[in-house]
Each structure stands twice: as C-alpha cells, then as structure tokens.
Amino acid sequence: MSEPEAFAGRLRDIRRRIDAACARAGRRPDEVTLLAVSKTVPPAHVRMAMAAGLSDLGENRVQEAVDKIGQLQLPAGSVRWHLIGHLQSNKARRAVELFDTIHSLDNPELARRLDRIAGELGKRLPVFIQTHLGGEETKSGCDENDVPPFCELLGQLPNLELRGLMAIPPYMENPENARPYFRRLRELRDAIQAAGVTGETFRGLSMGMSHDFETAIEEGATHVRIGTALFGERASTINL
C-alpha cells in the first residue's frame, strides 16, 4: 500500500470514529473540526494531508511552523494554521502573522500584546484560552479560577475574537479516566456563557487528542487535535 493510501485509510478510520462518537452524543459531525497536528511532520506529508482533504493544521512551535510554511509555499487561504503550543511573547508577532487561530492563549499580558499586533496588521485573531484544570503534565494554561475574569478582559480587546476554551488533560491509559477533565472544561464554558460576559463566538472546546478524542467529543469537543493517529508515531519527543 502506498503512503497516501495508508494515510487515507487512517483518516477514514478517524472520521468514522468521530461520526460514531457524535452519534452516541446526539451531535452532528460538522460540529467537530479535525485539526491535523503536523508538528515534526515533514512538508511532503502535510501536502498528503491536504490532498486527502484536511484544511486545518496544528503546530506547536512557532519556529517550526515558520520553516514548514515557508517550504510549503501554499496559495493564501488554502489551509488554516492553528497554534496549539505555548507561545512566548517574543514570538507573538510571528505567530499573529502566520496563524489563523491561537489555541494556547493563557495570560492577559500576552493577550494585550497579541491584540496590539493584530491591530497593527489589520487582523482579527481568533483565540482559545488554554485552561489548566490541574493534574496536567504541562505547566501552561490559565488557572481555572482566572478564566472568567480573563474572558471579560478579552471582551475589551477589539482585535481578538474569543472562540472558546482549550485544555490538555493528563495522559490516561484508559481515556474514560480523562472524561472528568473534558466535562469540567465544558461546564466551565457553559458557566461563562451563562454569565453573559462573552460574545456568541464563544462556544468552542478544543480538547481531545489521538488516544482520547472520542471521549472528548462525547463531552462536547468542537476541535480535536490529532497527530499520531493520522501521521504515525513522531520520531522525536515533544515538549507540550
């Protein structure tokens, strides 16, 4: 079997599992965006993903994305790039230039900087607040209790568009054990929505990875971030 055929087979399998998880939860599959996480994946494989119909790609390092997007030379607007990894403030300008959506916004200072740069570039930048639910391996993320006031602040930044919340629950051998984390993120979103401090674009939940995306979808994920289940095991280890 050729590499593109193998890729297409993995993608079909993932789509089937997304559809089944949606059916179990009484949701429509078009409510869930499959984000192909292409970190460490060479440009040729990104082209293969695009040829198979994927148009949302996730990268976790700004510099790797700069290099890859430079090599790919894609027509403007052919894919949407999502930043899913920690963003250092000295890379903020590059990130605003390159990415269509930032999933890893986790502090007000970075928000103000992104807002100012987006304004300078004449862009409106969709963002998710990365939320630290406790127990995670990553230190990134806004403390759960600080998320509601952070949402209020974002309402005052005209060049950022708050789309929802993002989280990376700890790795669980049995994805069922990650369910309480996914549920908590959904309940936090619902509570913030109910408080009425956010606009109507605030409805997203970026959660679920290769080993637990079905559970995440059952709990309301709108964006699942899938790397290894699509592209195969990564060669190098990744810091989240």
Ligand SMILES: *Cc1c(COP(=O)(O)O)cnc(C)c1O
């Ligand atoms: C690497 C990464 C993913 C994808 O992980 P897989 O287990 O390979 O699907 C998702 N989200 C974030 C933030 C990542 O860094």
